[in-house]
Amino acid sequence: MVGTTELDKDGVRPVTPGEFSDIMSRIGPVGPDEAAHPLCIAVSGGGDSMALALLARGWRRHVLALVVDHALRPESAGEAALTCQRLAELDIPARQLTLAPLRPGGIQNRAREARFGVLESACIDAGGSVLLVAHHEADQEETLWMRQERGSGPRGLCGMAARTVRGRITLLRPLLGIRPERLKMTLRTAGVSWCEDPSNQNRRFRRVEVRQDLTDAGRRAMHVLRQDACARQKRVEDRLAALMACGVAWQPEGWLKLAPEILQLGGGEDHDTEPLLEDELLGRLIRLVGGQDYVPSRQAVVALRRAGKGSLGRVCLHPLRGRETGWMLYREARNLTEKRPARHGQCWDGRWRYLGPDHADAVVAALGPWQRAGRAVPACVLPALPALWVGGEPVAVPEGMRGLRPDLPRVTFVWDGGTPLTGERDWTG
Structure with a gap:
């Protein structure tokens, strides 16, 4: 397994089993170590995910690596099979999954969503409820830089979370505080090989440009930006929870009753230049009732709130009928043809x-x-x-x-x- 004192010529230390165990303790429980409920790991075959698999196997007996062949390059199936073989040599059970053909356009985003879909299904089928993914500290910095470029608000600038719920499973990112160089050193120390994806060097992708051009000063600035955003977002979340508790009534048929104060008339911004709390809540409620992945744009939510009725994000807003005051929010039936x-x-x-x-x-x-x-x-x-x-x-x-x-x-x-x-x-x- 990984040594505790080995350093390469640049003084990079591998991640130790004890360090990984401490990280897992901090990000929360994952359930019992049982064969019927394995801890699942998303493994691409690259150095980051192979290091995660190695560390997870040293921490848990019952793990399952899920290896996705994205089918975007002719050699990807062979690389996935080779990765499964390498994992087997480390006493890590693995299951190879293959993505269906993707429609053209935005191929990286489409592949990312499709990959998560097959990972979620495979995790549930195996009896698992927790999936480890190998995003590390540099990934976090690059994500924050790109979100800042797009003008993200505090929620987006909080970056990736170490623990979050998505779909039917919990995603854990235990490596967000670890430099990628340490992960590679962890593998070298253990004598483990990995695959290199050539797209990770292709500057046609904006993330690759950011990765190659981001300076040490820029990386430090991203950490400060994230700390500030998290503090601001926590205040918003606390206020949202209080507003929702007194103003939103969930109905078993999947619709909502909203108290009159949820749709206060007025401007769309508060004195901190953050979204008006009611707009933030209304956007999230629309995402929930509409079964959407993302919240509608702030401008669209503000326009709907000011109108007091209308449709947005597959959801209808309408005043409550009869003697009740307030509004109802429900899934519109128009074009609901999915079978x-x-x-x-x-x-x-x-x-x-x-x-x-x-x-x-x-x-x-x-x-x-x-x-x-x-x-x-x-x-x-x-x-x-x-x-x-x-x-x-x-x-x-x-x-x-x-x-x-x-x-x-x-x-x-x-x-x-x-x-x-x-x-x-x-x-x-």
Whole structure:
């Protein structure tokens, strides 16, 4: 395993097992060390992820490396197979995964999202709930520089989190405080080889340019920038949690009631030039109810709040009807045409997950406008609920939902709308 005193000619020290154990203790629990629930590791075959796999295997007995062949280069399949072989020699079980062909345009971003999708599914299939990824200190600095270039606010300038929830799993980044040179030294000391991706030297990609051009002074500035952003964001998160607790009422059918103060009229900025708190909350609520990956632009949220009604991010905002004051926020049914196989664990529309038994002849699709009974729920809400369909007929609807015809059978769906509104990470920096 890794030595504790070896240094290369530049004085770079490898990461020791004790140091890695201390890091893992600080970023939180990962559950018992059991074969049925392995600690999963995303391994590309490069030096950073191979070092992470080596360190994780020294810390845990039951680990599983997930090696993704991105299929973007002809040699990628061979590199993935070689990586699995190297991991096996280190007594690290590995599973090779292959991405489906990607559509042209924004290939790096598309590959990143597709890669996470297959990693999440493989982690769940293996019985795991925690995935280690190998982002290190230099990755964090480069990310902050690029976000600053794009004008990100405090939330973005907090950078990558050591622990965060994404989809059905927890992502851990234990190497964010480790220099990449130390990771390479960790492998050299242990006699472990790794692959080099030529795209990491291609200045056609902005991240490569930043990596090659960022000075020591620039890196130090990014650390100061992040500390300030984390302090500011923590204040925002605390205020958001308080506002949400008194002004947002979640409904079991996946829609929200908003108190009048959530949509205060007025400007879009406060005296700190930060987003108005109500706009920040409304944007996050739109992302949640719409099952989207990202919050809408601040300008679009401000315009919707000032209008008091309208649609944005697949979500409709409308005043509450009858004697109630405030607003309702619900998923719009327009263009909701997604159909998914009725398999246990299937996610539908980025909002609901089916947990009933497999039905080979059924699909999960939108309920549509014909199944309402009574007035317990506004008519505009129900069409966007999921249901099981066979042919052109609904055969089952979600249990626990109000306002649906009582004669239809019930099946289990749970809300799975992505990251939490608040509290998904530590903002202390």
